[in-house]
Amino acid sequence: MQRNFLETDRVTVAFGGIVALKDVSLSVVQGKTTAILGPNGAGKTTLFNAVAGAVRPTSGKVYFQGADITNASPSRRCHAGIARTFQITQPFGGLSVRENVMVALAARGVTMKEARAEASTYIDFVGLNAKAEDPARILSTGQRKRLELARALSTHPKLLLLDEVTGGVDRPSIPELLDVIRRLREERGITIVVVEHNMEVLLGLADNAFFLNRGEVVVTGSVEEVADHEAVRRIYLGDA
Numbered sequence: 001m002q003r004n005f006l007e008t009d010r011v012t013v014a015f016g017g018i019v020a021l022k023d024v025s026l027s028v029v030q031g032k033t034t035a036i037l038g039p040n041g042a043g044k045t046t047l048f049n050a051v052a053g054a055v056r057p058t059s060g061k062v063y064f065q066g067a068d069i070t071n072a073s074p075s076r077r078c079h080a081g082i083a084r085t086f087q088i089t090q091p092f093g094g095l096s097v098r099e100n101v102m103v104a105l106a107a108r109g110v111t112m113k114e115a116r117a118e119a120s121t122y123i124d125f126v127g128l129n130a131k132a133e134d135p136a137r138i139l140s141t142g143q144r145k146r147l148e149l150a151r152a153l154s155t156h157p158k159l160l161l162l163d164e165v166t167g168g169v170d171r172p173s174i175p176e177l178l179d180v181i182r183r184l185r186e187e188r189g190i191t192i193v194v195v196e197h198n199m200e201v202l203l204g205l206a207d208n209a210f211f212l213n214r215g216e217v218v219v220t221g222s223v224e225e226v227a228d229h230e231a232v233r234r235i236y237l238g239d240a
C-alpha cells in the first residue's frame, strides 16, 4: 500500500481514563506544510508526542516514509529524520548561541571542528550571526525560536514538528521567523507540521490543515477550507 510521507492510522492515546486522541488518522504530504489546529486540550501536543515517540499510542499505527514506526524509540525516529521544537523553548541559558547549536551537534558524535563549522551554517540560516557569541538567556522569544530551529537542523531533519510557532513572539519579530520556516521547506526541502493559534500566520504558512477537537479530527482540507469551516471560525475568530 502506497503511504504518504507521514501517516497516523486510527491513533488513540489514553492516559488512564483521559482519552487525549481518538482514532486520529493524519496524512502529511512530503514537501507540504501541514497545520494542526484545535482549542486547548484538543490533543495537538499529544499528537506531536505520538509522532516523535514521546508517547506510545494505546492503539493505532504511525508510519514515516512507509515504515511502521509505532514502536520505534524517539532516538530511532530522530535518526530516521523526525525532529521537533517545543512550545516552551529550552536552550542552555548560560551557553552562547553557537555553543547551544554545537551541543546539539556533539550529540551526533561529530568533532569539535566540524561542529563549529556546521553550527555556523545553521546560525547563519536562521539569521542569528550577530548573536552567535551571546548567551542564549538574553535572546528575545523570537530569537530563541530561531535558535531552536538551528538546533533542530543539526539532526538533519526530513520532517520538522513545530509546536506553537509564534507563541509569545512579539509582532514585529514574526515575519523574520516565518521567513526562516518558509526557507526550511524551500531551500532544505523539509516537510513541516505546525501547531499555531494565529490564523493569519497559518494562512500564510500552511497548505493543508487538520482541526482537532477533544481528541478527534473534526475538519480536514486545504488550510483555506479548514479556516473557513464554521466549527473552526467559532473557536479561532469567536464567531457565533
Ligand code: ATP
Residues within 6 Å of the ligand: 015, 018, 019, 020, 038, 039, 040, 041, 042, 043, 044, 045, 046, 047
Ligand atoms: P494546548 O493547546 O493547551 O497545548 P493540546 O491540544 O496540545 O492543548 P494536549 O496537551 O495534547 O492538548 O492534551 C490533550 C488532553 O490530554 C488534555 O485533556 C490533557 O489534560 C490530557 N493529557 C495530556 N498529557 C497527559 C498526561 N501525560 N497525563 C494525563 N493527561 C494528559
